Amino acid sequence: MHEASSHLLSVRNLKIEATSYPPGEPAKRITIVDDVSFDLAKGKVLGLIGESGAGKSTIGLAALGYGRGGAEITGGEVKLDGTDILQLGKGGIRKLRGARVCYVAQSAAAAFNPAHKLGDQVIEATVKHRLMSKEEARSRALYLFQVLGLPNPETFGDRFPHQVSGGQLQRAMTAMALCSKPDLIVFDEPTTALDVTTQIDVLAAIKHAIEETDTAALYITHDLAVVAQISDDIMVLRHGKMVEYGPVQEIIEAPRQDYTRALVNVRQAAREEAVDQTEAVLRVDHVSAQYSNGFKVLHDVSLHLCKGQTLAVVGESGSGKSTLARVITGLLAPSSGAITFEGRPLTPLLKSRPRDDLRRIQLIYQMADTAMNPRQTVRDIIGRPLTFYDGLRGSAKTARVKELLDQIEMGTGFIDRYPAELSGGQKQRVAIARALAARPELILCDEPTSALDPLVAEGILKLLMKLQEEQQLSYLFITHDIAIVKAIADSVAVMHRGKLVRFGPKSQALSPPFDDYTDLLLKSVPEMQLGWLEKVLATRRMESAGN
Amino acid sequence: MRLREIPITAWVGLFGIALALFCALFAPWISPYGETEVVGNVWQEADAQFFFGLDNLGRDILSRLIFGARTTLIVALAATVISFSLGIILSFTAAVSGGLVDTVFSRFNDLMMSIPTLIFALVVLAVLPQHLIVLILVMAILDSTRVYRLGRAVALDVAVMEFVEAAKLRGEGKIWIIFREILPNTLSPLLAEFGLRFAFAILFLSTLSFLGLGIQPPTADWGGMVKDNKDGIIFGIPAALVPGTAIAALAVCVNLVVDWLLKRTSSLKGGRGDA
Numbered sequence: 115m116h117e118a119s120s121h122l123l124s125v126r127n128l129k130i131e132a133t134s135y136p137p138g139e140p141a142k143r144i145t146i147v148d149d150v151s152f153d154l155a156k157g158k159v160l161g162l163i164g165e166s167g168a169g170k171s172t173i174g175l176a177a178l179g180y181g182r183g184g185a186e187i188t189g190g191e192v193k194l195d196g197t198d199i200l201q202l203g204k205g206g207i208r209k210l211r212g213a214r215v216c217y218v219a220q221s222a223a224a225a226f227n228p229a230h231k232l233g234d235q236v237i238e239a240t241v242k243h244r245l246m247s248k249e250e251a252r253s254r255a256l257y258l259f260q261v262l263g264l265p266n267p268e269t270f271g272d273r274f275p276h277q278v279s280g281g282q283l284q285r286a287m288t289a290m291a292l293c294s295k296p297d298l299i300v301f302d303e304p305t306t307a308l309d310v311t312t313q314i315d316v317l318a319a320i321k322h323a324i325e326e327t328d329t330a331a332l333y334i335t336h337d338l339a340v341v342a343q344i345s346d347d348i349m350v351l352r353h354g355k356m357v358e359y360g361p362v363q364e365i366i367e368a369p370r371q372d373y374t375r376a377l378v379n380v381r382q383a384a385r386e387e388a389v390d391q392t393e394a395v396l397r398v399d400h401v402s403a404q405y406s407n408g409f410k411v412l413h414d415v416s417l418h419l420c421k422g423q424t425l426a427v428v429g430e431s432g433s434g435k436s437t438l439a440r441v442i443t444g445l446l447a448p449s450s451g452a453i454t455f456e457g458r459p460l461t462p463l464l465k466s467r468p469r470d471d472l473r474r475i476q477l478i479y480q481m482a483d484t485a486m487n488p489r490q491t492v493r494d495i496i497g498r499p500l501t502f503y504d505g506l507r508g509s510a511k512t513a514r515v516k517e518l519l520d521q522i523e524m525g526t527g528f529i530d531r532y533p534a535e536l537s538g539g540q541k542q543r544v545a546i547a548r549a550l551a552a553r554p555e556l557i558l559c560d561e562p563t564s565a566l567d568p569l570v571a572e573g574i575l576k577l578l579m580k581l582q583e584e585q586q587l588s589y590l591f592i593t594h595d596i597a598i599v600k601a602i603a604d605s606v607a608v609m610h611r612g613k614l615v616r617f618g619p620k621s622q623a624l625s626p627p628f629d630d631y632t633d634l635l636l637k638s639v640p641e642m643q644l645g646w647l648e649k650v651l652a653t654r655r656m657e658s659a660g661n
Numbered sequence: 662m663r664l665r666e667i668p669i670t671a672w673v674g675l676f677g678i679a680l681a682l683f684c685a686l687f688a689p690w691i692s693p694y695g696e697t698e699v700v701g702n703v704w705q706e707a708d709a710q711f712f713f714g715l716d717n718l719g720r721d722i723l724s725r726l727i728f729g730a731r732t733t734l735i736v737a738l739a740a741t742v743i744s745f746s747l748g749i750i751l752s753f754t755a756a757v758s759g760g761l762v763d764t765v766f767s768r769f770n771d772l773m774m775s776i777p778t779l780i781f782a783l784v785v786l787a788v789l790p791q792h793l794i795v796l797i798l799v800m801a802i803l804d805s806t807r808v809y810r811l812g813r814a815v816a817l818d819v820a821v822m823e824f825v826e827a828a829k830l831r832g833e834g835k836i837w838i839i840f841r842e843i844l845p846n847t848l849s850p851l852l853a854e855f856g857l858r859f860a861f862a863i864l865f866l867s868t869l870s871f872l873g874l875g876i877q878p879p880t881a882d883w884g885g886m887v888k889d890n891k892d893g894i895i896f897g898i899p900a901a902l903v904p905g906t907a908i909a910a911l912a913v914c915v916n917l918v919v920d921w922l923l924k925r926t927s928s929l930k931g932g933r934g935d936a
Contacts, residue, residue, distance in 0.1 A: 443830055464829065472832040485823040489845035502831060552831075 122195060122297055122330045123154040123177060129189030130172050130181065130354075146172050146185055147354045152347075156297070157328045161345030161362070163338055163377070165567035166538070169354040170334045174300040177332060178215050179207045194298065212239030216291035220303040222283040226275040232286050233271020240294040251293060258289040261326050262319040281312035285319050292327055299324075299331045305340060309430035309594060310638040317343060317640075318651055336567055338377050339640035342366050343647035350374050363644060378642060380568045385579075387604045387620045394418035394454075395588045396442070396556055401451030403441050411437045414451070415614045417607050419556070422582065424589040426599040426620075428635065429609035435592045438609070439558045442590070443477055456555065473503045476549035480561040482541035486533045492519070492544055493529045499551040518547040522577060539570035546577065550585075559591045563598065575602055596639040600624070608632050667921065674917030681911055684730040692724035697879040704890075704898045713903045717889050722903050729881035729904065734911075736797055736876070737862040743801035744862075745855060748808025753839040755809075756816035767813065773806045779868065786874040796875060800865060804858060811854055815847040822846075849923055856919030860912035867908070883908050 130147040147169040154160050162170040175182055176192055179199045191198045199210060211217075216239075219225040226235060236258075237251035246254065252271070259267035262285040275283060284304055291299045304320065305313040321344050324331055335341050341348060341362075348365040350357040350373065358371045369375045396419040403412040411434050419425040427435045440446040442453060444464035453460045455475065461467045479485035486495050496515045500506040506514055516526045522543040533541055542562055549557050559578070563571035579602060581587055593599060599606055599620070606623035608616040610631045616623050628636065637650055667675075684691065694700050699719045700711070707714040713722035755766040773781075782799055789795045819825065820843060828842050867884015869875030876882040878889075886904035893900045 445826070445830070464832075467832075469832050472830065477827070477830055479823050479827070481823065485827055487824045487842055487846065499831060502833070548827075 121153040121193075122156045123332075124193040125153075125173075125177070125190065126151050126193070127190035128173065128176060128187070128192065130169070130176060130185050131188045132181075132183070132185045145354055147176070149190075150349075150351070150354075150356050151190075152349055152359060154298070154330050154332070154347075156330050157324075158347070159324060159331045159333055159345045161341035161348040162332060162334045162351060163336065163341050163348060164351035164357075165336060165569065167353070168351040170351050171302050172354075173351070174302055174332050174334045175217070177298065177300055178211055178217060180211075209243070213243040213245060213294050214296050215298045215300070216294065216296045218284075218287050218291050218299060218301045218304050221307055222287040222304075223275070223280060223307075225287060226283060228275050230274075231271060232273055232275060232278070236271065236286060236290040236293055239290070243294060245294050254293055254295075255289060258292050258323070259286075261323050262289055263315070263322075264289075279312070281308055281316050284308065284316050288316075288320055288323060292323055292329065295327070296329060299329055301331060301333045303335050306335065306337070310596075310640075311430055311634055313340070313640075314638045314647070314650065317647060320344065321647065337640065338366070338380075338568075339642045339646075342642060342644060343640065350377065366642060366644060376569055380572055385600070385602055385604070385620075388420070388423050393420065395421040395456055396590065397454040398438070398442070399452045399454070401438075401441060401448045401453065403437060403446055403448045405446075411612050412441065412448070413613045415609075416451075417614065417617050419588055419590055419605070421555075421588055422586040423604040424582065424591055424602050425605050425607060426603035427590060427592045427607045427609060428594065428596065428599055430594060430635075432611070433609040434612040435609050436560055437612075439477065439560055439590065439592060442558060443475060469503065473499075473552045474555040475558065476552050476554040476556070477558045478542075478545050478549055478560065478562045481565055482538070482545045482562075483533070485545055486541065486548075488533055491530050491532055492536075495533070495544060496547045496551050499548060503552055514551070518551055521550065521581065522547045537570075538566050539573060542566065542574055543577065546574075546581070550581065554587065556588045556590065559589055561592055561594070564593065564595065578602070596624075596636060608635065670917045671921035674914040674921070677910060677914030678918065681730050681734055681914075684727045685734045688728045688731055692721075692727040694721040694724040696720075696725060696728040696881055698724070704893050704896075704900055706898075714898075714900060716886070716900050717893065722886070722900060725881040725886060726883070726904060726907055729883045729886055730907075732793075732876050732880060732882040733863060733866065733884070733908075736793065736800070736866055736882070737859060739797045740800035740804065740866075741855065741859045741862045743797065744804035744858065745808055745851070747801065748805035749812045749844070749851065750839075751805070752809040752812030753816045753843055754835065756813050756820045757835055757838055757843070763813075766809075770806050770809045773803075774810075778803050778865075782865075782869060783872065783874060786869070791877060796866075796869070800862060800869075804862065804865075808851075808854065808858065811850065812847070815850050816843050819843045819846045852919050852923050856916040859915050863908050863912065 128147055128150045129145065131143055131145050133141050134144050135141045150173060152160060162173060164170045172182070172185055176187055179192065179202065181187055187200055192200055194210070194215065199207060202210065226232070233252070233255060236255045237248065240246050240251045240254070241248055255271055256267055259270050264270050264282055264285055270278075270286070278286070288304070301320065305316050308316060317340065333341055333344055345362050347360065348362050349359040350365065350371070352373055358365060358369065358374045365374060366378060369378050398415060398417050401412060401415050402410065404410045415438060417425065427438060429435045437446065441448050442460075444460070444462065444467055447462040455471065460471065464472075493512070493515055496518055497506075497511050500511050500514050515529060519526050519528060524540060524543055528536070528540070533544070536544065545562075563574050566574065575598065578589065582589060591598070591602060603620050605618060606616070606620050607614055608623065608631065615629055616632050623632075624636070637653070640646065697720065700721050701715050701719050703715070703717060703719050705711065705715040705719065711721050711723065713726065716722050716725065751766055755763040782803055785799050786796065789799070825838060825842050828838050863884065866875050866882065867887060870882055870885035871888040876885050878885065883904040887901050887908075890898070890901035890904075
């Protein structure tokens with residue numbers, strides 16, 4: 115390969131800048147992507163990986179000649195089959211997009227127009243570009259629906275976006291991208307918003323479709339284990355710069371850079387489980403709950419949590435795990451059953467609970483962004499529980515806030531910042547400090563790390579573990595991530611469709627014999643290992659053949 | 662906040678409002694003639710002695726404009742402030758409480774809104790004693806229905822956010838949730854509405870004066886002055902345009918200031934309602 119044109123896509127010294135307007139300061143130029151180069155041959159997949167803000171999506175969109183939100187491509191070249199698409203002009207780029215280069219967005223639910231049928235949207239671009247007649251495009255779509263393993267491919271296109279599941283929608287979007295027989299597809303975190311059990315289906319479908327159609331692809335994700343299953347090459351990015359670039363095997367098995375090594379080794383931690391004491395700090399007995407419209411979300415759930423331990427509640431979205439937390443906090447009254455906290459029954463409804471009970475049970479949310487009032491400073495956010503529960507004011511309060519900031523490993527310099535001036539990890543730390551300020555016995559953690567980058571998430575988990583040790587806190591930790599469960603839990607509860615399917619000490623709960631759902635869940639967790647996807651799919655096929 | 666950061670448009674607005682306030686406060690000392698004093702011929706043209714000329718009864722328009730700032734500003738401002746306080750408190754209570762409280766408040770509000778404002782005002786003002794306070798209260802209550810609608814809509818958006826839930830979990834009372842959690846996050850749209858409502862209050866006041874139920878003659882108010890002099894326009898006499906321009910200018914000034922406040926409240930990064 116002595117000449118560049120043998121590559122389908124060839125990016126050289128790409129530089130992307132944007133202007134940011136911080137309040138109260140003059141506008142400044144920031145570099146989002148700096149000096150990134152790579153090549154992509156036909157039928158190959160390049161994985162772009164990095165934490166949020168690494169510039170991976172921006173690079174992906176640059177392959178379409180597009181700068182999002184004021185980002186400008188200010189240097190380098192993006193050559194598609196030898197032509198620099200940055201020099202094409204608006205008309206040329208318009209011919210390119212949706213025809214030769216296609217894009218699959220992270221949230222298919224937000225990317226589809228809810229007012230039109232899926233079939234019409236899938237073929238829209240292809241027909242607009244006059245690449246096929248409507249009939250040809252329809253039969254192509256039908257073929258793609260089959261390749262992607264969608265149920266009832268003949269009638270799938272007649273449905274509206276809200277009538278299909280998230281995983282199916284994501285596959286429909288892949289079909290839309292593949293419809294025009296493009297040379298290149300940019301996948302922007304296509305499985306990040308999906309449950310693990312769904313993710314594996316979508317991954318398999320995408321991989322199969324790429325092989326079938328011989329398309330080249332850029333696959334953007336923050337999950338190294340996912341990208342290892344699907345890519346030929348991997349580029350690791352950080353702060354807009356290339357950290358490491360090479361074949362998958364090299365990156366996974368012999369990473370050269372420290373940052374890559376940290377990514378590969380993330381979440382390898384495992385915790386020795388503590389003994390199940392009979393005295394439980396929290397006991398949930400035969401609790402069922404339903405919404406006011408009569409929809410039952412919890413069916414007869416019983417579990418308990420011992421003091422100073424962590425109970426992980428695992429399940430996919432809609433399994434009722436967050437509802438369980440809402441019932442414990444009193445936001446939703448159980449329709450039957452009882453909750454005992456420190457040996458005393460808890461009043462079902464929030465309003466009638468004594469203030470001291472409210473203080474002892476704290477909740478940490480998944481999205482720290484929306485869990486903190488954007489108009490309050492860190493001082494107010496952490497200080498309010500101090501005033502509210504303990505009557506601290508003035509300098510005593512400030513001293514305690516500083517002490518708490520110290521405990522969450524943030525400097526006291528953050529005290530007058532607004533949440534918007536903090537990074538995602540810092541926000542979650544402040545949310546933890548707010549919970550700690552109430553001197554709780556039990557903290558309910560509702561997926562506190564799932565919106566964070568892996569390395570940041572690891573830091574949060576370590577912090578939580580440290581605090582648990584220091585203050586004998588008990589955690590009810592809601593998650594869908596088995597790796598986290600292995601790292602922090604003492605006991606595990608697996609939930610599926612509102613029912614508790616498995617509960618016990620971690621060693622028992624996560625070892626065979628499994629029930630069907632736990633088995634599926636455990637097998638769906640991507641592993642940092644080449645060929646994992648094929649192996650899982652092969653076992654599945656064998657099992658279904660055996661049945 | 663430093664003075665340098667205030668944009669020029671906001672300075673213009675602040676200057677206009679300050680001028681109107683100054684006129685209102687010191688009217689007897691700065692006006693060249695009395696409020697009801699007849700000083701010359703009907704609709705005498707402007708000259709060095711009478712800056713804006715004379716009105717339909719031969720009174721000095723400039724003097725009446727200065728005195729009129731008093732009544733117009735006081736009534737419009739008081740009515741808008743009261744209507745906002747009322748509307749916001751009721752709508753936020755409805756949004757936070759939900760259920761029966763929300764239903765009762767909202768349906769009652771619908772009931773009020775279903776009656777045409779002007780006719781409602783006419784009936785009520787005709788029955789009640791003619792008093793400035795009564796006028797202000799009637800205007801405020803009628804206007805608060807609009808504020809209620811907006812307030813409930815924006816508050817519902819914020820009330821379902823997790824930080825409000827976190828406050829509820831902490832055991833905070835309704836007052837804290839309304840004033841400390843929700844209000845700061847809804848200020849932007851409410852401020853914008855305030856500028857608009859203030860201008861409408863001036864116009865509504867002039868409508869009422871026009872129909873003889875607002876400010877009673879011979880007390881000057883800008884809307885009333887437009888009415889008094891409107892016939893002059895037929896004869897090419899611009900006397901009615903002077904108070905009309907004053908109303909427009911004040912409305913523009915208020916909105917310039919509101920725009921600036923709006924930018925300030927929403928420029929905190931991550932703030933809601935970035936206009």
